Amino acid sequence: MNTNIKNALAIAGIMGILLVSFAAFSYANSYDKSIQPSSFRSYTATGEGRVTVQPDVAVFTFTILSEGGKDLSVVQADNAKKSSAAVDFVKSKGVDAKDIRTITSDVQPRYETYNCYLPVVSTDNGISETRRCPPPTIVGYTITTSYEVKVRDFSKVGDILSGVVDKGANQVGQLTFKVDDPEKAKSDARRLAIEQAKKKADEIAKVGGFSRGRLLSIDESIPYVNDRMYGMGGEGLSAKTMSAVPATAPIEAGSTDITVTVYLRYEIQ
16 A cells, blocks of 8 residues: 555544534533533522511402392482492592402392292182293392592591491401511511522532532412401491491501511532
């Protein structure tokens, strides 16, 4: 075999080795990029942040109920008159229109019904037959309109509750105290939770003899915030009971805890 052929074969062999090496490197690099975070050696640290806030709104509902005869327009006029009087009174106490919301408006006919299980009667020809039941007939209408009210000045809550009853409300619903916009408090609690989780992650890494790597994932849990309820019971108070409540009775909103729990997963280095 002459020298030229030997040189050509040697070059071809070297090129083949280089191509195989490059292909292997490319595959390894591609595989490394495709590895999902779940395949890393990792550990999780949990942190909890808690922020205590003062409720800034008192929320309650009231209902106007009107009953009448067959003339629906008369019942509607009565309900509208009482509703307007109650809403205007609430506004006169400094409650903004955006804090008053109609939540239900319902018209229900009232029927007179008959007992359909009447005995069998006999006709003159001796054949028994069932007496027909008369169809239900409308004897009147009932209209209910309910409102939700947010009161931001707690010193006026007692006056407003008793005042809407004086203006025609038949029932006042559950009074609750809540934070109108809890997002800032949640953000503060989240920041505290993350700081605590990071500190725990560093402590775990130190005890375990490794270093905290990059953050692979973060999850959070925010429990439902229970609004503070003022003792009216689940069904609210009737107008008669509410009228007996002193308008000057002290209203204490108390405080509410907002908690955020975070789960930080780090790569082990």
